[in-house]
Amino acid sequence: MRAVENALNITIPDNARIIRNLITGIQYVQDHVIHFYHLHALDWVDIVSALKADPARTSQLAQSISDWHNSSTAYFKSVKDRLKAFVESGQIGPFSNAYWGHKAYKLPPEANLMAVAHYLEALDWQRDVIKIHATLGAKNPHLQTYLVGGMAVPIDPNSQNALNADSIAFISGLAKKALEFVQKVYIPDLLAVASFYKDWAAYGAGVGNYLAYGVFEQDTRSNTENLYFPRGIILNKDLSKVHPVDHKKITEYVTHSWYEYPDGDDKARHPWDGVTNYKYTGPKPPYKFLDTDKKYSWLKAPRYEDRPMEVGPLARMLVAYASGHKRVQEVVQYVLKKLNVGPAVLFSTLGRTAARGIETLVTAEMLPVWLDELAANMKKGDYRIHNNERWDPSTWPREAQGYGFHEAPRGALGHWVKIKDGKIDNYQIVVPSTWNGSPRDAKGQRGPYEAALIGTPVEDPEQPVEILRTVHSFDPCMACAVHVVDADGNEVTRIKIV
Amino acid sequence: MGNASGTGAPGRGSIYESLLKRGLSRRDFLSFCSVMAATLALPASLTPRIAEALEKKEKPVLVWLEFQDCAGNTESLLRATKPTVGSLVLDVLDVEYHETIMAAAGHQAEKSLYDVVKNKKGKYIAVVEGSIPVKDGGVYCCIGGRSAIDIVKEVCSNAMVTIAAGTCAAYGGLPAAAPNPTGAIGVKDAVPGITVVNLPACPMNVENLTATVVHFLTFGTLPPLDNLGRPLFAYGKRIHDNCERRAHFDAGQFVRQWGDEGHRQGWCLYEMGCKGPETFQNCPRIRWNEGVNWPVGAGHGCVGCAEPAFWDKMTPFYKRLPKVPGFGVEKTADKVGAGLAAVTGAAIVAHGIGRVLSGGRKEKEEE
Numbered sequence: 045m046r047a048v049e050n051a052l053n054i055t056i057p058d059n060a061r062i063i064r065n066l067i068t069g070i071q072y073v074q075d076h077v078i079h080f081y082h083l084h085a086l087d088w089v090d091i092v093s094a095l096k097a098d099p100a101r102t103s104q105l106a107q108s109i110s111d112w113h114n115s116s117t118a119y120f121k122s123v124k125d126r127l128k129a130f131v132e133s134g135q136i137g138p139f140s141n142a143y144w145g146h147k148a149y150k151l152p153p154e155a156n157l158m159a160v161a162h163y164l165e166a167l168d169w170q171r172d173v174i175k176i177h178a179t180l181g182a183k184n185p186h187l188q189t190y191l192v193g194g195m196a197v198p199i200d201p202n203s204q205n206a207l208n209a210d211s212i213a214f215i216s217g218l219a220k221k222a223l224e225f226v227q228k229v230y231i232p233d234l235l236a237v238a239s240f241y242k243d244w245a246a247y248g249a250g251v252g253n254y255l256a257y258g259v260f261e262q263d264t265r266s267n268t269e270n271l272y273f274p275r276g277i278i279l280n281k282d283l284s285k286v287h288p289v290d291h292k293k294i295t296e297y298v299t300h301s302w303y304e305y306p307d308g309d310d311k312a313r314h315p316w317d318g319v320t321n322y323k324y325t326g327p328k329p330p331y332k333f334l335d336t337d338k339k340y341s342w343l344k345a346p347r348y349e350d351r352p353m354e355v356g357p358l359a360r361m362l363v364a365y366a367s368g369h370k371r372v373q374e375v376v377q378y379v380l381k382k383l384n385v386g387p388a389v390l391f392s393t394l395g396r397t398a399a400r401g402i403e404t405l406v407t408a409e410m411l412p413v414w415l416d417e418l419a420a421n422m423k424k425g426d427y428r429i430h431n432n433e434r435w436d437p438s439t440w441p442r443e444a445q446g447y448g449f450h451e452a453p454r455g456a457l458g459h460w461v462k463i464k465d466g467k468i469d470n471y472q473i474v475v476p477s478t479w480n481g482s483p484r485d486a487k488g489q490r491g492p493y494e495a496a497l498i499g500t501p502v503e504d505p506e507q508p509v510e511i512l513r514t515v516h517s518f519d520p521c522m523a524c525a526v527h528v529v530d531a532d533g534n535e536v537t538r539i540k541i542v
Numbered sequence: 543m544g545n546a547s548g549t550g551a552p553g554r555g556s557i558y559e560s561l562l563k564r565g566l567s568r569r570d571f572l573s574f575c576s577v578m579a580a581t582l583a584l585p586a587s588l589t590p591r592i593a594e595a596l597e598k599k600e601k602p603v604l605v606w607l608e609f610q611d612c613a614g615n616t617e618s619l620l621r622a623t624k625p626t627v628g629s630l631v632l633d634v635l636d637v638e639y640h641e642t643i644m645a646a647a648g649h650q651a652e653k654s655l656y657d658v659v660k661n662k663k664g665k666y667i668a669v670v671e672g673s674i675p676v677k678d679g680g681v682y683c684c685i686g687g688r689s690a691i692d693i694v695k696e697v698c699s700n701a702m703v704t705i706a707a708g709t710c711a712a713y714g715g716l717p718a719a720a721p722n723p724t725g726a727i728g729v730k731d732a733v734p735g736i737t738v739v740n741l742p743a744c745p746m747n748v749e750n751l752t753a754t755v756v757h758f759l760t761f762g763t764l765p766p767l768d769n770l771g772r773p774l775f776a777y778g779k780r781i782h783d784n785c786e787r788r789a790h791f792d793a794g795q796f797v798r799q800w801g802d803e804g805h806r807q808g809w810c811l812y813e814m815g816c817k818g819p820e821t822f823q824n825c826p827r828i829r830w831n832e833g834v835n836w837p838v839g840a841g842h843g844c845v846g847c848a849e850p851a852f853w854d855k856m857t858p859f860y861k862r863l864p865k866v867p868g869f870g871v872e873k874t875a876d877k878v879g880a881g882l883a884a885v886t887g888a889a890i891v892a893h894g895i896g897r898v899l900s901g902g903r904k905e906k907e908e909e
Contacts, residue, residue: 078620082620082643083643091645130560133601135601135603135636137631137637138637138638138640138644140644140646140654141653141657142644142646142650143646164628167626167627167628168626170620171620171626171832174621177831178831178834178840179835180840181840182830182836182841182842183835183836183837184617184830184831185617185621185745186744186745188837188840188842189842196840197841198800198801198841203806203807205806205808205841206806206807206841322682322723324681326681327687329679329680329684329689329692330688428801432799432801435799506649512647
């Protein structure tokens with residue numbers, strides 16, 4: 045959408061910009077909380093150990109770190125009783141066959157019980173706050189109001205079929221609920237859990253290069269650099285310099301990917317000239333291992349100036365921190381002080397997980413600000429939500445090309461389009477999980493997942509919960525990279541044993 | 543604690559018992575049952591019957607497979623409100639395998655799946671999310687070195703019933719869009735001869751999944767399906783015929799441009815390309831995210847995401863459908879497609895409660 049807007053030189057109305065910020069903002073908040081509690085926490089939290097917790101001491105712990113209302117002894121006793129009945133039923137569903145009792149779990153039973161309680165609370169919370177998407181985007185998942193040129197959700201304070209004062213009030217209530225949970229539950233839990241796992245600041249650094257396209261537009265120019273979370277690149281963990289981003293320096297290799305390029309697989313291509321000719325050369329299923337010296341992945345290998353880059357919340361927060369973003373710096377300092385550690389710990393598995401929480405808080409704080417911007421426009425009588433000038437394809441040039449930058453919750457997302465005679469001639473997408481899950485390139489350079497796993501201690505190769513900690517810290521795109529994760533897991537275990 | 547239907551104590555390991563353990567009251571439980579009745583378009587008088595069934599049944603074991611998918615249906619599962627996702631995953635169902643939400647990974651996760659296939663043969667529910675690529679020996683989607691087609695055949699042919707969650711699992715969806723490079727197909731085509739309930743849409747609305755499962759637990763049969771394998775309670779009627787903006791269509795009041803007066807006043811989106819006249823789904827009735835909104839309600843036309851091959855047949859999304867005649871509800875259905883029209887007729891008959899209870903009868907007999 046942004047790529048087409050860029051190609052056709054379309055400027056969107058201010059209201060469309062604000063609505064997109066609100067949608068992306070609540071997506072970050074909801075997605076990051078789900079990631080922490082439901083996709084990552086059980087790498088750190090032992091739910092079976094929670095059965096040994098003393099509810100009174102759990103209550104003391106909870107009250108010592110937050111004034112969240114659900115913190116009484118009775119509350120934690122009820123959670124413990126429910127958990128006990130659930131475990132004793134023998135039907136523990138998604139918690140079956142996991143790593144409970146593994147030595148790598150370090151939390152005391154009370155912290156485990158507190159985390160289990162918040163796992164359950166977060167399940168209810170996430171489906172409530174995401175109603176902001178239903179209001180502005182029709183439904184969640186898979187919103188349906190995005191248009192090239194703006195948004196399909198009308199604004200009119202005098203209509204019951206458009207965004208009006210009621211909608212603003214509804215969104216405002218949910219935004220408050222979102223922020224309160226982040227402030228009083230997510231951040232205190234993150235700090236409490238992290239304080240027991242400080243050794244994980246030494247593992248999982250990865251490639252040490254970070255790329256952020258930046259996000260939350262502050263004006264309506266196509267691919268504007270005026271962003272709340274800035275655009276930039278950090279190289280070799282050096283926070284003293286932020287390098288600019290030039291989309292022309294982005295290329296993709298297929299040396300170790302199941303694709304072929306017309307002029308050889310060792311030469312990288314820019315996405316505008318990207319080719320997606322798939323050619324599987326791996327073993328015939330069923331197979332046990334992939335040969336990583338050959339082609340071994342469905343992901344291409346994106347590179348910036350031939351360097352592998354990490355993308356995601358850590359990249360965004362490092363670029364913001366190094367660019368002098370005041371609020372990000374404050375929250376980063378607060379977290380480092382609470383954990384009594386220096387900024388170097390950010391380059392790690394622990395840092396990646398902490399950065400996601402920092403970003404969630406700073407983003408949740410902005411939701412009311414953007415909502416006020418929308419209300420101010422409505423008050424001025426500005427109801428525009430779509431620029432119609434290029435809606436009809438007959439108004440387009442015969443040929444055009446464009447690119448669009450976005451930051452998905454899990455990292456930098458770029459689209460490149462070439463248009464010819466009113467139709468797509470080429471469309472290439474470079475998604476966050478191809479950056480992070482990238483296979484090796486022509487020079488043999490590893491991508492972030494692979495690099496991050498080197499040196500990770502694995503207590504028991506049959507129960508590699510430590511591997512999950514680092515891979516999950518990237519928030520891998522389950523849909524497209526889970527198989528690669530499996531392959532990496534095998535590979536690292538082998539390296540470790542050798 | 544009383545028992546509404548007077549059939550004795552709740553069964554051990556039953557859903558009801560599980561809800562009690564989580565601190566829900568009898569009142570909450572009955573309220574859950576009546577919501578289920580409403581979703582299934584059953585009369586409220588049937589609530590005790592649902593309650594009775596849920597009090598007796600052990601939590602059914604469910605495994606959830608993901609193939610060529612985006613996890614959108616999994617995300618939809620997390621938005622469940624009636625009952626909530628916590629209740630659904632922990633109390634109502636025993637979800638033994640689900641790549642995205644389970645704690646285990648790798649070998650441990652695969653063990654959970656194959657333990658169910660081995661030990662609960664013919665007694666578990668399989669949910670499939672995503673399409674299955676069959677071209678070139680199935681190399682385009684492998685999990686743990688096994689091809690999707692290999693896995694789906696083993697898991698679904700041993701299941702009591704299979705539910706295809708979302709358009710990709712039902713009909714191939716996006717991966718099957720022309721030119722369908724990986725030979726993506728839906729579950730019913732991948733494993734011929736098994737019982738499959740299709741819950742298409744992109745993603746499926748989770749309330750339809752819950753209702754299907756509860757129907758199965760309550761009556762021991764699947765809800766009546768149309769000729770595309772979709773439950774009539776959710777897909778028996780066109781979007782267009784239940785649409786809150788239908789009066790504007792009949793009155794000829796159309797949105798002509800995004801943000802124009804008609805758009806702000808909630809007029810019909812037909813001219814903007816709405817595919818409601820060709821799409822069978824209960825979006826206008828149950829809506830999304832606890833009833834907050836749905837595409838047409840928000841101001842964007844339906845894209846027909848619950849229909850087979852919608853990426854090919856419903857595009858361009860913003861070009862209006864040809865020839866959708868004016869007034870009336872059923873009048874134009876034959877022009878939408880003869881097969882679908884017959885099904886729409888069956889839907890109304892099948893919703894007679896006695897017939898639903900008898901369950902086993904064929905739709906033909908009901909007509």
